[in-house]
Amino acid sequence: MKGMSTGYLKSGRTRQKQRTRDQLIAATRELITAGDTPRVEEVAEAAGISRTTAYRYFASQAELLAAAYPETAATSVLPDPPPAALDERVAAVTGFFIDGVQEAEPQQRAMLRLSLGDVPHELPLRQGRAIAWFVEALAPTAETLGDEGVRQLALAMRAACGIETRVWLSDVAGLAPAQVSALQQWMVDAVVNHALTTPPPT
Amino acid sequence: MKGMSTGYLKSGRTRQKQRTRDQLIAATRELITAGDTPRVEEVAEAAGISRTTAYRYFASQAELLAAAYPETAATSVLPDPPPAALDERVAAVTGFFIDGVQEAEPQQRAMLRLSLGDVPHELPLRQGRAIAWFVEALAPTAETLGDEGVRQLALAMRAACGIETRVWLSDVAGLAPAQVSALQQWMVDAVVNHALTTPPPT
């Protein structure tokens, strides 16, 4: 089972398939918020759907978890109206992002672990949706840094406050969740300030 | 099988056990440098030792890989004599660390993945050995930052240039290995410089 093509839902019994898919995702979310990383079998059972069918919709546990990850439909996470000051914009986006990671930490960890699996994934398991948010926050620096510089800085910001850094600061460094968030926020400030004097490499 | 207590090797047939353990680690290293993440069974077979015995020494594939990770016996990685300038000290340690991570990337990824397993580990699977190196590099800042400040900064530095950040910059951001290293080096510079004006949170 290789996962279904994107167009699959669009032909034939559209509503039935959409309903099945939605039920699987809903069940996944419930189990995740209940605390664990559910097996595909558990999700299927909770949704009243057979394991086989669950695998028809999602090629792996990883894809199912990724699909269940809450979509932030918003293309921007800046307040309205967006502040003009760079530090306010950065603080808003960074705070939103760090809070989101902290809240969904178990799921984030599961997705990270599964994305590190032996078999490379074709499907975009971890999509880097947040990069655009950081780029937007950096709009005031566009002239000085240029498109490429802005992008590199946004990557550094995301790297500094993502789940990967959080995992190490928690598991190995032994910091408490609030300390992790504070240090990540501080690291983001560091890279932003540094970029203003020394542009990131390209 | 829960792994053997530390004192196990010290009682009874010491040399035999040490030999068995060494053979397992040697075989693991060979297979790793050959390119893959070996299964315990493969390691055992390559070492001419039974799978059961391999599990007697290492409770999991993760522990075996961690034990096979090259020990940098050196307590310092600064050149001799160590430079006095902060930026030279930081550049030396960071360069050494980033290069080491890049060279052992498959193994590092495997250890990261396995450390994210569902079952929490009691044994120190990932030990944070590098923290001391960064603390040492930061010696010139000890007076201004204080012990706690130095440690927090060292954690931020390690977080910025570790395998976790590397994974994201490679897999999601799509940077080439050399670009990843360059951006990580730049991030380390950023946090060090930032700490001189704005101490990290405690």
Add this chain to the structure above:
DNA sequence: TCGCTTATGGGACTCCAGTCCCGTAATGAA
């Protein structure tokens, strides 16, 4: 050399992820 201790080997077993085959039943068009 003998015999006790104990490290080792063999192999069966559980659990989970993922695949595959095939029969059934729901859907929706004629």
Add this chain to the structure above:
DNA sequence: TTCATTACGGGACTGGAGTCCCATAAGCGA
């Protein structure tokens, strides 16, 4: 209502990680 299409369910199967039991043989002291 009839009937072809097709989504679904059941269940067997592979393969890898890790556990456990028991027999064997290697090590080491007497």
